[in-house]
Structure formats: structure tokens, C-alpha cells
Amino acid sequence: MSLCHEQLQARLRAILPGARLEVMALPETPQLELLLLSADYPQGDLTSEVMQRVMDNPLYWVFCWASGQVLARYLLTRPERVRNKRVLDFGCGSGVVAVAAALAGAREVIACDIDPLALEATRLNAELNGVTLQYADDFFAVQGEIDMIIVADVLYDRENFCWLQRFVERAPQVLIADSRVKHFDHPPYRQIDRRESCTLPDLDESAEFRDVRLYLAG
Known part of the structure; x- marks a missing residue:
């Protein structure tokens, strides 16, 4: 429930x-x-x-992390990236990117997170913004083809870098927003944009964590 x-x-x-x-x-x-x-x-x-x-x-x-804000804004200003696609938001957190993808015209958006409270927050935020999402607590249990995986701010731990390969094995396109890794060299990902933002509520983070970069594979 x-x-x-x-x-x-x-x-x-x-x-x-x-x-x-x-x-x-x-x-x-x-x-x-x-x-x-x-x-x-x-x-x-x-x-x-x-x-x-x-x-x-x-x-x-x-929190709505800086990378989440940037990726949400990017999708809303570039809706062709997700329009009519089946999209999975990995590590959805508050659901900001999943909601933005749905508002941008994605055919289906799956919000994925291992934290049940994050999924509940995402449900409420989807309702708040008048969109319908699907939910998953296990990335590997998601069935069917995925057109794009969208990811914001999950590379804060180097142990998560292994997911970069898993993403490209699962979907033909992967779009990542990150403010933590400053020397990102992980082919086939390439930087496509760079924007400044901050976390909401503001955590008064240093300038380096307000510098968000977008990477695309595929």
C-alpha cells in the first residue's frame, strides 16, 4: 500500500x-x-x-540534488531525447528525473530504487505533477526492452562505477548527470553538456559540486 x-x-x-x-x-x-x-x-x-x-x-x-535538477531541465528543454521511449530512471531518489521524463513525453517511465521510501516519495511526486510512472526495486528484474536509462548523481561512490557497463549492456542509450567525477573517462560515454546548479534545499556545497556534466552513451 x-x-x-x-x-x-x-x-x-x-x-x-x-x-x-x-x-x-x-x-x-x-x-x-x-x-x-x-x-x-x-x-x-x-x-x-x-x-x-x-x-x-x-x-x-x-533532496533534489544538483545533478537531478540539471538532468530534469535538460529533458524538459530537449524532450526529443525521451519522447515515445521506454525509459528507466536508475536510483530515482525523489523522482525528479523520472517525472521530468514523463512530462517530456516518454512512452513509459520506470522509476527504480532499492530504497522503498524513495519509491514512495517518487509516487507522491508523480501524483503531484500529474504523471503516471512504473516502479521497480530491482534493476535486474525489469522485463522487456528499455530504450534509454537515465541516471543522476549515483557516481558519488567508486563502487558504483561498475554500473556504467551494466547500463550500456541493458539499453542502447544511457544519459548520465554527475557533479562528483571530474575526470570522467569511460567510453562509450561522452560529455554532451555542462551546467551549474545546486541542491534543494541548499546544502551550501562547494562550487565543484555545483558543476554538473551530462554524458551520453549510444
């Missing part, structure tokens, strides 16, 4: 007491709204118990 806004917020507060969710329009794509962590989230000293809960339950889905 899917969760409503209040239930998802209760799950969030069980991990990070005092946190709350708020509907926000994205600065770069104001036609797209997301349910995200309010900017007044707890930022003081956290107890060791709370810190451990956050580490055990990473809250990637409560």
Missing part, C-alpha cells in the same frame, strides 16, 4: 526528528514541484542514535 504525505513525513521524522516535508517548485524548472525536506530541517548537533539512524537510512530522496 502506498503512503500518503503525512505517512511519509512520519517515516522521515522517525529517522530525523523535527524534519518535515514541503512542496517546492524547482527554481530552474518551476513547472515541476517536489515534496522535499524543508529548509528548516534540524542542522544542530545530532545525538549518536539519530546519526546512526540517518546512516542506516540514507535520506537521498528528501
Whole structure:
């Protein structure tokens, strides 16, 4: 059973007491709204118990990361990239890129994430933006042909680099947005764009993490 806004917020507060969710329009794509962590989230000293809960339950889905914003804007301004295609958003987080792909005219969008709360957040954000998505918690269990895989900000851990090859083996086109890897040399991926953005709510990240690059394979 899917969760409503209040239930998802209760799950969030069980991990990070005092946190709350708020509907926000994205600065770069104001036609797209997301349910995200309010900017007044707890930022003081956290107890060791709370810190451990956050580490055990990473809250990637409560932020719209810079790479996600850039990729969403790119798809909305270049809808021909996904129009009439079956698209899989890997590591969907808040669902920003999956929602943008659907708004851009993709035939079907599969939001994929191993975190059940990320999938629930994506469901709510899809409803908020009036689009329909499909959902998967296992990349390898997705059946049928995929025309394009879209990925934002999953290369923060070098252990995730193995997915670059898996993506090109699964789909003829792969579109990646990343702000973490500065010397990206992974053929057949090639850089096609570069834009600046920031995470929402703003984490006051250094300039290097606001520098987002887009890579395409296929």
C-alpha cells in the first residue's frame, strides 16, 4: 500500500526528528514541484542514535540534488531525447528525473530504487505533477526492452562505477548527470553538456559540486 504525505513525513521524522516535508517548485524548472525536506530541517548537533539512524537510512530522496535538477531541465528543454521511449530512471531518489521524463513525453517511465521510501516519495511526486510512472526495486528484474536509462548523481561512490557497463549492456542509450567525477573517462560515454546548479534545499556545497556534466552513451 502506498503512503500518503503525512505517512511519509512520519517515516522521515522517525529517522530525523523535527524534519518535515514541503512542496517546492524547482527554481530552474518551476513547472515541476517536489515534496522535499524543508529548509528548516534540524542542522544542530545530532545525538549518536539519530546519526546512526540517518546512516542506516540514507535520506537521498528528501533532496533534489544538483545533478537531478540539471538532468530534469535538460529533458524538459530537449524532450526529443525521451519522447515515445521506454525509459528507466536508475536510483530515482525523489523522482525528479523520472517525472521530468514523463512530462517530456516518454512512452513509459520506470522509476527504480532499492530504497522503498524513495519509491514512495517518487509516487507522491508523480501524483503531484500529474504523471503516471512504473516502479521497480530491482534493476535486474525489469522485463522487456528499455530504450534509454537515465541516471543522476549515483557516481558519488567508486563502487558504483561498475554500473556504467551494466547500463550500456541493458539499453542502447544511457544519459548520465554527475557533479562528483571530474575526470570522467569511460567510453562509450561522452560529455554532451555542462551546467551549474545546486541542491534543494541548499546544502551550501562547494562550487565543484555545483558543476554538473551530462554524458551520453549510444
